[in-house]
Amino acid sequence: MSILEISGLGISFGGLRAVNDVGFSVNPGEIVSAIGPNGAGKTTLFNMISGVYLPDAGSVKLNGEDVTAKAPHILAKKGLTRTFQNLQIFQEMTVLENVVAGFHLTENPSVWADLLSLPSARRRSAEVCEKALQLLEKVHLSKAAEEEAGNLSYGALKRLEIARALAVGPQVLLLDEPAAGCNAVETEEIDELIVELAKSGIAILLVEHDMKMVMRISNHIVVLDHGEKIAEGTPEDVSRNPDVIAAYLGTEEEPAHADG
Amino acid sequence: MTLKNNWVQLAILAVIIVILPTFFPSGYYYRVGALVFVNALSVVGLVILIGYAGQISLGHAGFAGIGAYACALAPVHLGIPPVLAILLGAAISAVLALLIGRPILRLKGYYLGVATLGFGILVSMVLSNERGLTGGPDGMSVPSLGLRPLLRDMGLRLSGGEFWYIFNAAALLIGIWIAINLYQSATGRAMRALHGSETAAQTVGIDVARFKLQAFIISAVYASVGGSLLALQNGFITPDVAGFMHSVEMVTMAVLGGVGSVLGATFGAAVLTLLPQILTVFHEYEHLVLGLVMILVMIFLPLGLLPSLAARIRWRGV
Numbered sequence: 001m002s003i004l005e006i007s008g009l010g011i012s013f014g015g016l017r018a019v020n021d022v023g024f025s026v027n028p029g030e031i032v033s034a035i036g037p038n039g040a041g042k043t044t045l046f047n048m049i050s051g052v053y054l055p056d057a058g059s060v061k062l063n064g065e066d067v068t069a070k071a072p073h074i075l076a077k078k079g080l081t082r083t084f085q086n087l088q089i090f091q092e093m094t095v096l097e098n099v100v101a102g103f104h105l106t107e108n109p110s111v112w113a114d115l116l117s118l119p120s121a122r123r124r125s126a127e128v129c130e131k132a133l134q135l136l137e138k139v140h141l142s143k144a145a146e147e148e149a150g151n152l153s154y155g156a157l158k159r160l161e162i163a164r165a166l167a168v169g170p171q172v173l174l175l176d177e178p179a180a181g182c183n184a185v186e187t188e189e190i191d192e193l194i195v196e197l198a199k200s201g202i203a204i205l206l207v208e209h210d211m212k213m214v215m216r217i218s219n220h221i222v223v224l225d226h227g228e229k230i231a232e233g234t235p236e237d238v239s240r241n242p243d244v245i246a247a248y249l250g251t252e253e254e255p256a257h258a259d260g
Numbered sequence: 261m262t263l264k265n266n267w268v269q270l271a272i273l274a275v276i277i278v279i280l281p282t283f284f285p286s287g288y289y290y291r292v293g294a295l296v297f298v299n300a301l302s303v304v305g306l307v308i309l310i311g312y313a314g315q316i317s318l319g320h321a322g323f324a325g326i327g328a329y330a331c332a333l334a335p336v337h338l339g340i341p342p343v344l345a346i347l348l349g350a351a352i353s354a355v356l357a358l359l360i361g362r363p364i365l366r367l368k369g370y371y372l373g374v375a376t377l378g379f380g381i382l383v384s385m386v387l388s389n390e391r392g393l394t395g396g397p398d399g400m401s402v403p404s405l406g407l408r409p410l411l412r413d414m415g416l417r418l419s420g421g422e423f424w425y426i427f428n429a430a431a432l433l434i435g436i437w438i439a440i441n442l443y444q445s446a447t448g449r450a451m452r453a454l455h456g457s458e459t460a461a462q463t464v465g466i467d468v469a470r471f472k473l474q475a476f477i478i479s480a481v482y483a484s485v486g487g488s489l490l491a492l493q494n495g496f497i498t499p500d501v502a503g504f505m506h507s508v509e510m511v512t513m514a515v516l517g518g519v520g521s522v523l524g525a526t527f528g529a530a531v532l533t534l535l536p537q538i539l540t541v542f543h544e545y546e547h548l549v550l551g552l553v554m555i556l557v558m559i560f561l562p563l564g565l566l567p568s569l570a571a572r573i574r575w576r577g578v
Binding site: 050051076081082084092100102110111117126165 | 445462
């Protein structure tokens with residue numbers, strides 16, 4: 001059974017139909033990518049699935065439960081979290097604190113225990129700190145643990161965001177352009193990390209402009225253009241689909257821009 | 261670099277509090293010290309609201325007013341001892357903060373500032389207009405705390421100034437201890453996270469509305485206890501304690517000292533409490549100089565006095 005089921009999702013901004021009747025599903029351990037030219041509605045789609053925008057049509061089902069338009073913190077509790085295209089980092093906290101904050105639901109803080117620094121609260125914080133360090137290890141950031149997050153390079157912040165999202169313990173992870181602005185080496189690292197996460201059973205929905213990466217790691221690709229789904233299938237199917245080539249890569253008269 | 265809120269800060273402050281009286285030329289300075297501590301206590305509450313959670317309040321003097329008048333009224337009308345009146349005032353402030361915080365904390369930035377401003381004005385108007393109960397703008401006397409005679413019976417003779425210096429210092433140190441606990445805890449991290457990015461905080465499961473409200477309530481309790489101690493120490497109280505100028509003063513102390521750090525807040529409270537006393541030599545230009553000092557600090561030390569100085573001298577580990 002699919003863990004994430006999107007059907008008929010749509011939203012308008014003013015008179016513009018930004019996304020219209022988009023539906024697909026994601027299975028555990030699967031990497032599904034949403035691609036399309038700039039302005040195709042990929043990030044808008046992400047924002048609707050993750051509860052940032054309220055869709056005016058369609059539904060989002062998580063584990064068979066209707067979670068359409070639920071607030072992001074409720075979705076996180078139910079096992080869905082995301083990263084952002086334009087980084088959303090807790091700049092003034094340390095790298096480690098950023099990831100520890102990701103364990104918020106595990107810590108489930110009690111304000112009284114925290115104000116009085118009761119042993120139970122301290123013990124839980126210490127446990128979570130340990131786990132956070134392991135996640136930092138995984139994204140090769142353990143050396144920077146005590147640094148203020150704002151001082152990190154762009155590529156490192158991208159990895160920090162993924163580590164923070166993993167701290168939530170998601171069943172479904174939405175990655176909005178995780179490799180944007182990263183150099184070739186960093187892209188490859190993120191690439192490997194995503195494949196590894198999928199292998200561990202997490203369902204991954206990816207928006208990414210790096211076509212080589214998308215074709216290499218995706219199990220399934222959904223192509224959007226002008227807010228509509230124009231094609232869907234395996235990387236091979238999609239790359240051969242004439243509609244996709246026309247809409248996404250340009251027709252023969254125009255030079256092809258794979259990076260959209 | 262930011263000043264981390266940790267035990268080093270608490271220890272430094274405790275040492276300063278103990279050593280300082282050896283430099284006092286007269287008993288009057290105990291009173292000044294006590295006033296600094298009580299202001300600092302309220303400001304530490306604002307550090308939690310502004311510095312941790314990133315929310316603003318221009319009406320926190322309203323809670324100080326509630327705490328102050330609880331100590332003036334409850335012993336007379338309800339017959340409860342002043343020490344318990346402090347707790348009663350804190351409880352009333354917490355409930356009020358819960359009730360008004362829920363709707364107004366949806367607002368952001370200037371809008372939140374104006375809404376809290378309205379709350380503060382409301383409280384000070386009620387205190388001014390309920391003459392029958394509060395004596396109106398002329399103020400009213402506050403019963404004595406009653407701890408000093410108790411200590412005398414136990415053989416410990418303290419002057420009024422000495423007693424309040426110790427009592428308020430203890431209250432401040434406890435207040436800072438709690439604020440540091442909070443900073444290092446999961447609740448404090450959630451507050452600082454939503455300060456950094458509400459969107460990201462939500463995606464990791466943080467209920468943003470809940471933690472803003474908690475910060476608001478906690479800071480209201482600090483302001484209330486501060487107001488109570490101020491009233492008890494002075495033995496007299498007027499609605500000015502809940503006035504707009506007092507709210508602004510509190511925020512200024514927090515920002516001037518360095519709003520992210522509890523030690524900075526104490527420093528800011530000390531500077532703004534002492535400066536007017538020092539500036540009396542300038543007579544009518546006192547306010548002019550005070551305003552000028554504040555403008556210059558914000559231009560040249562934008563992080564606040566203490567964090568900026570710490571960054572300059574690379575005061576690591578604090």
